[in-house]
Amino acid sequence: MAYRIGTRGSALATTQTQWVADAMSDEHTAFEQVIIKTKGDVTTGSLANLGGTGVFATALRQAVIDGEVDMAVHSLKDLPAKQPAELHIAAIPARADVRDALCAANGMTLETLPKGAKIGTGSPRRVAQLLAYRPDLEMIDIRGNVQTRLARVAGYEHHHDNAPAAAGSPKGDLDAVVLACAGIDRLGMDWAITERIDPDIMLPAPGQGSLAIEIAANKTLDAPLANALAAHQDTGARLEATAERALLATLEAGCASPIGALARFVNGTLHLDAVVAAMDGSKTIRRQASTTLDESAVTEATSDAAYALGVEVAQMMIDDGADLLPPGPARGTR
Template sequence: MTQTTTVADALASTSGAGYELVRVKTEGDVTSGPLSQLGGTGVFAAALRLSLLDGGCDVAVHSLKDLPTTQPEGLVIAATPARVDVRDALCARDGLRLDQLPVGAKVGTGSPRRGAQLKAARPDLQIVDIRGNVGTRLGRVAGSATPEDDGGVGRGIQGDLDAVVLAAAGLERLGLAAHITEYLDPEIMLPAPGQGSLAVEVRTAGTGNPEVDAALQALDDEPTRLAITAERALLGRLEAGCAAPIGALARLLDGDLVLTSVVCAPDGSATLRRSATATAADRDGAHAVGVALAEELLDAGAAELAGL
């Protein structure tokens, strides 16, 4: 709701149009099992997309990392606003950093990607699968408490973990950055493809309001679009979903688009990390470098390593 309101306010400010927020519950919101067992890909997106196709809403706002790489017929990502912090964040008891956590510390995450990279960095850690909203997850950290209700997911489980790992962008949007004890460097933990980015999706024919359609064009940020195009092309070629133990990050460095990716064994016992530079810093070049780097990873045994 926070990120949707941010996009709605931006579109309203540019177009002069008013808006109404439409709440849609997704499978990922109402199912309490591990994400890796829900089919992973699309569990936070399918219901929103159906609402969009059925005319229940005119614009859908997604966390881009939750979107499947295959675009459904009849819908288009009209805007990718400027990306915010891509990093994962450690929220630990007593202000601890990752290298300060005691041997055998319990760290909560619902992401196989985060769990695998944590184990690669600290094989002694115990990774605990967790679900729930941000307040629920922060409440699992010993000595931490937040006022948010958890909607019944994990209620009554408090203070049983030494730390949790969450996306820095989400914590910052919610005004909860004070809980962050360390921003995890991408050298230690590469983010999910698309992390820190939003996808604003509409029907292929547009919203029906020319001013809003123009505002969507203005909201689209080209450097962000190039980065996520490369990251999602890699993910698509690896035929992996948002629950796979894969990290990727594309950045414009001195005018070059550089893509780095890591593929992990689920238990963190082995990793493959590679980088590549696009031959051209445009959308075709971004897509091509994503596919090329995926091919390199596959040739190096990525599918067998990650169980893709």
């Protein structure tokens, strides 16, 4: 039986979708990719001003709802926190490196970047936390695929064998860019990382490092597909995602400032650490909490407890004034 998987057309999206397809395939089950263009792929301008995370997900989700594809593979951080009733996240595989990556000229790190260094990122979350740590840095809004953004770093434009930078894109005009470690690792380009940024300095976007396999909520799964999805589900990653997305959904109800969150499920305990920051880095609110869960499986009770943990930490932050922080340009958390 062959199933159709919807994906964006970028090198990263097709690579991670193929990874999912290969992992779920066996002698009875095959998967083929269907490329879907999203608003985020065809629209220029600042990602934050385009509306943040949802610009990469809407067209893929509509293709699932319309039956154009059997499922879609997303980077979980690209999914808005509110889950549509028509769709169901059927599986979240084991999580990759959750950290953000500094890709800097001459092997520099956050500590060794010179005063006034130009750092490229399209993420309000990264801007806010970087400025909180190094207020002397100059933040430059950038977009594009991984190769295009890396080509903006001085010296990196000579390292590209995978794909050219977009026509007309600047090259070598920045001291560093910040990307997700997971994406760079999946592309086999970890040579570009000069520092995997400690979450104590920069918390990732909710869901960062995780993939989500989404299907129509009313879809009746045949046995081969149901078994493939069940085998691809990771208990810890699912519980972590539930807590992080619950926090994001709760904060977004009244807070438009950049948000970072990281849940870790270790030895039956789910820890959640989160931050809300003013866009200029002048103020941050960071809180954490934990809860003990049954680590054998994701049940309704464990899922509810993970969700409650996210709400609890979000409410702590709201009580401490998170909703009063100056907003970013949009509710993008990437």
